[in-house]
Amino acid sequence: xxxxxxGTAELTPEQLAEVRRLQGLYPDKRAALLPVLQLAQDACGYxxxxxxxxxxxxxxxxxAHVHEVVTFYTLFFREPKGRHVISVCxxxxxxxxxxxxxxxxxxxxxxxxxGGTTKDGRVTLLSVECLCACEMAPMMQVDDRxxxxxxxxxxxxxxxxxx
Amino acid sequence: MRERLLTGNxxxxxxxxLRVYRETGGYAGLEKAFALPPAAITExxxxxxxxxxxxxxxxxxxxxxxxxxxxxxxxxLVINADEGEPGTFKDRYLLEKDPHSLIxxxxxxxxxxxxxxxxxxxxxxxxxxxxxxxQAVEEAYAAGFLGRNIxxxxxxxDVVIHRGAGAYICGEETGLISSLEGKKGWxxxxxxxxxxxxxxxxxxxxxxxxxxxxxxxxxxxxxxxxAGLGTNTQGGTRMYSVSGHVVRPGVYExxxxxxxxxxxxxxxxxxxxxxGLKAVVPGGSSAAILRAGEIDVTMDVDGLKxxxxxxxSAGVIVMDDTVxxxxxxxxxxxxxxxxxxxxxxxxxxxxxWIFKMAKRIVEGKGRKEDLDTILDVARRGAGxxxxxxxxxxxxxxxxxxxxxxxxxxxxxxRA
Ligand SMILES: Cc1cc2nc3c(=O)[nH]c(=O)nc-3n(C[C@H](O)[C@H](O)[C@H](O)COP(=O)(O)O)c2cc1C
Numbered sequence: 148x149x150x151x152x153x154g155t156a157e158l159t160p161e162q163l164a165e166v167r168r169l170q171g172l173y174p175d176k177r178a179a180l181l182p183v184l185q186l187a188q189d190a191c192g193y194x195x196x197x198x199x200x201x202x203x204x205x206x207x208x209x210x211a212h213v214h215e216v217v218t219f220y221t222l223f224f225r226e227p228k229g230r231h232v233i234s235v236c237x238x239x240x241x242x243x244x245x246x247x248x249x250x251x252x253x254x255x256x257x258x259x260x261x262g263g264t265t266k267d268g269r270v271t272l273l274s275v276e277c278l279c280a281c282e283m284a285p286m287m288q289v290d291d292r293x294x295x296x297x298x299x300x301x302x303x304x305x306x307x308x309x310x
Numbered sequence: 311m312r313e314r315l316l317t318g319n320x321x322x323x324x325x326x327x328l329r330v331y332r333e334t335g336g337y338a339g340l341e342k343a344f345a346l347p348p349a350a351i352t353e354x355x356x357x358x359x360x361x362x363x364x365x366x367x368x369x370x371x372x373x374x375x376x377x378x379x380x381x382x383x384x385x386x387l388v389i390n391a392d393e394g395e396p397g398t399f400k401d402r403y404l405l406e407k408d409p410h411s412l413i414x415x416x417x418x419x420x421x422x423x424x425x426x427x428x429x430x431x432x433x434x435x436x437x438x439x440x441x442x443x444x445q446a447v448e449e450a451y452a453a454g455f456l457g458r459n460i461x462x463x464x465x466x467x468d469v470v471i472h473r474g475a476g477a478y479i480c481g482e483e484t485g486l487i488s489s490l491e492g493k494k495g496w497x498x499x500x501x502x503x504x505x506x507x508x509x510x511x512x513x514x515x516x517x518x519x520x521x522x523x524x525x526x527x528x529x530x531x532x533x534x535x536x537a538g539l540g541t542n543t544q545g546g547t548r549m550y551s552v553s554g555h556v557v558r559p560g561v562y563e564x565x566x567x568x569x570x571x572x573x574x575x576x577x578x579x580x581x582x583x584x585x586g587l588k589a590v591v592p593g594g595s596s597a598a599i600l601r602a603g604e605i606d607v608t609m610d611v612d613g614l615k616x617x618x619x620x621x622x623s624a625g626v627i628v629m630d631d632t633v634x635x636x637x638x639x640x641x642x643x644x645x646x647x648x649x650x651x652x653x654x655x656x657x658x659x660x661x662x663w664i665f666k667m668a669k670r671i672v673e674g675k676g677r678k679e680d681l682d683t684i685l686d687v688a689r690r691g692a693g694x695x696x697x698x699x700x701x702x703x704x705x706x707x708x709x710x711x712x713x714x715x716x717x718x719x720x721x722x723x724r725a
Contacts, residue, residue, distance in 0.1 A: 172470050174384065174427075174510045180492035181475050185434075206492075219494035219651075221476030222434045234435075238396045239595055240553040240627055242641045276478065276645050277396035277595075278435055281553035281625070282560045291437040 156187060156201035166205055177206055180216060184223060193224040221275065229264040229271035231309045234288040235297075237274045240281035249285045249297040250274055256306055270309060313539055315527040316520065316549055317563040320407045326442050328449040331410035337455060339529030343418040344463040351422035355525065357533035359545030364390050364481070364518030365594065365623050366698075367544075367611035374423050376505035377513045386514040387420045387428040388490065388504075389522060391443075392474050392481040394433060395594035396645060397625030400549035401519040403561050405432070405439035408523070409446035413469070415522035417460065418529055420467050423515050427468050431486050434474045444471055478649040482697045483516040484508075485651065496653050497697035520549055540566045544610045548624055552578040555585065555630035566610035566621075570600070573609060574628055585630035589714070593622025595642050596702030598709035599635075620705070635714040636721055639706060640668040646703035656691035657700035663687060664707055676722040681711055 158166065166183050170176035180202070187202055188194050194202075194217050196210075203210040217223045233253065237246045250261065253272055257265050264271040278293065280286050286295025294305055319325040319334055331337070343351055356371030377385060389412065393401040404412060416428050432440045447469050450456045458466050472490055479485040480495040487509045489495040508514025524546055528536045537545035544566050550573055553559045557579030564573065570592055574580065581587060587602040592609065598619040600607075607617040614621045629638065647665040652658045664687060667680045688707040691700055711718060 174512075175491065177492040178472075178490060178510075181489065182473060185473065185475065216492070216494050219477060220434075220474075223475055237641070238645055239591070239638060239641050240397060242638070243554050243627075243629060243633060276648055277394065277398075279393045279395075279399045279402055279433075281397055281399055281551065281627070284553060284559070288435060293438070 156191060156195070156198035158187070158190065158201075162186060162190060163205075170206075177208065180206060180208070180213070181220075184213075184217060188223060193227050195225070227264075227268075229268055231269060231290055232271045232273065232288075234273045234275040234278070236276070236278045236280075236284070236286055236288075238277035241277075241285040244284040244296070246274075246285040249287070249302060252299050252302055253306075256303065270306075313547060313565070314563050315547055316404065316408070316411070316523050317561065319411075320403065325407050326409055326446060328410055328446070328453055331408070331414075335530065336410055336526075337414055339526035340414050340417055340455070341461065342529045343421060344461060344465065348422045348424060351418060351529070354528060354533045355422070358524075358528045358536040359540060359543065360521065360524055360528065360536065361544045361611055362518055363520040363524075363548055363624070365395065365596075367621055370517065370521055373505060373517075374419075374515060376503060377423050377515065378506060381424075381513055384427065384510070384512045385423055385425045386509045386512055387416060387423060387425040388483075388486065388509060388514055388516045389416060389428065389430040389519055390481060390483065390486060390516055391430055391432040391436070391439075391519045392486060393436070393519070393623075394478040394481045395596065395623040395625055396642070397551060397553060397591060397594050397627040398623040399551045399553075400561050400624065402436060402439050403549070404519050404523055405436065405443050409443045410450065411523045411526055412443070412519055413446060413450050413455065415525040416469065417455065417465075417467055418525050419515070419517065419522055421463075421465050425515070426466050427470065429490060429509070430469065430471045431480070431490055432471060432473050433480075434476050440471065440473060447471060477651070478645075479651040479697075479699060482699060484697065486516065487514065494651070496651055497699070499696050541608065541610045541612070543612050548609075550577075550609065551623075551625045552628065553626070554628040555581050555633075556628050557582050564609075567608050567613075570605040570607050570609055570626070573626065574605065578626075578628070581628065581630050583630075585632065587628070588631045588633050589629045589635065591625070591627040591629075591706075593620045594625040595627070595645065596620070596705050597622045598705045599713060601713055619709070634672075634717070635710055636668065636672050636718050639710040640665070640672045642706045642710075643668040643703075646699075650699065650703075654695040654700070657695045657703070660687045660691045660700070661703055664703075671718060671721050674721060674723065676718075678722060678724075680722065681715065681718055685711060 169179040199213045200210045203213045283295030360370045480489040484498040485495040504514040643665040647661040650661040688704045
């Protein structure tokens, strides 16, 4: 991506080589659409309509098809997100063990509603369906990591570590 | 002695490495398998009574037998590591702690069905499991367990790890195939079953991670031994994910003949804080709920089916006597409303509508007719959709209300 976070897509030659490698892994190159969208998002921070159109060209697909795919999955972001993403599980086991309290604590500490991003762009707060780590309920995903069981203290400690 | 096949190495440091896996007998099943013709392996798996552990409980060897005989052209093996059923976390443990047992199982299974490419579909949120698995696959390639002419057998297998992007429906096997093909994860009508026409139009076997992790053990120690661990209709052990109000939440590998009571009270340590048991969901959120008095059931596929619920993914969610069942239903209904893929009208409309009704009941704004409306809407839609997602939602809708109706009624204002 030329400018990180700019939302306009233009992959570097190395990234384009990776796109071709991914496309070559499957009997039909279109199967690489999810991994390539992931790559584009990692490069750019989120997937704008321009990125969708750019990726569509890489696959000889219509932008409408790519849009349909991007909007189907929860891990594709269509707007800039914070430097860190916190996704709190609100499904059954986490609910039984206090997910609502954890979410309330995070909202208060971060000063945002669920779905919002802190003004300094540090954290986006989401609540999500089961992350399949119910043994550590209540739990959340912080970027790549799973964290739990959550208490006000563990949440505060985790937040301190996020720059 | 308690047999631990799948979890036997979990306590070892570095259990995810090829070195530890080999030191504990790993890849011995593969050598045995290569000495047999492929069809003999499918026969062994049939004899073992191994049943799919992803949710549907279908006999694995029988499924493999559905690949059209004499098929020309590619055949694919797809591993379902999209673990998403609320209350379930066993596949995550297998991917992180024993990825080579999955790889060995995949090689044997691919050899049995004649596949030379296998895909592992890992849910997108599973970053750490994916990294560990990717490293294990690289190790296996470097050691000659994957790639061309594996162990001099003349058999070739390539493995591609494919990451999902967040959608529960992609755990449903035909939704998974759509997603693997680069589309939104819309399920497809069956027939044709994937074994006849699956990924990229080719015969495809989709199996759960845990199912395939059992295959090396069946090869190493024999189908009869495996069958003997279980009941007459289901062989082996399985990994129960236990969570909620228990002292020791976690994964427990036990023979499928274990009772729900033993699982909760002996293995998971019972309920904390001296609380009583109110209800249990025995097989992931799509399974019908059981009352405290209904837990003397065996945890095999048929035992739970006879008890009016299902083994599903073996995710056991325990609720103590402080839990509000209407609130639990609201949470579960929110999940199904959010995850409905929108393809079939009954599912798309009913999941949203039922969530709305459950929510207003919890908020004290329920209407007298809401409970019967939920039951009616649930029953009418069951069995009318392309995939089993909606049937899975109907399990909790009906059972929570039928078994705890007074609790719902107490929340509904009398006009
Ligand atoms: C809505 C829905 C979600 C499912 N999610 C999963 C899943 O996360 N993992 C899984 O292995 N099977 C899941 N299944 C079951 C698969 O469709 C399929 O039966 C299974 O992967 C086959 O493997 P098995 O025979 O080894 O169990 C799901 C089914 C439905 C209807």
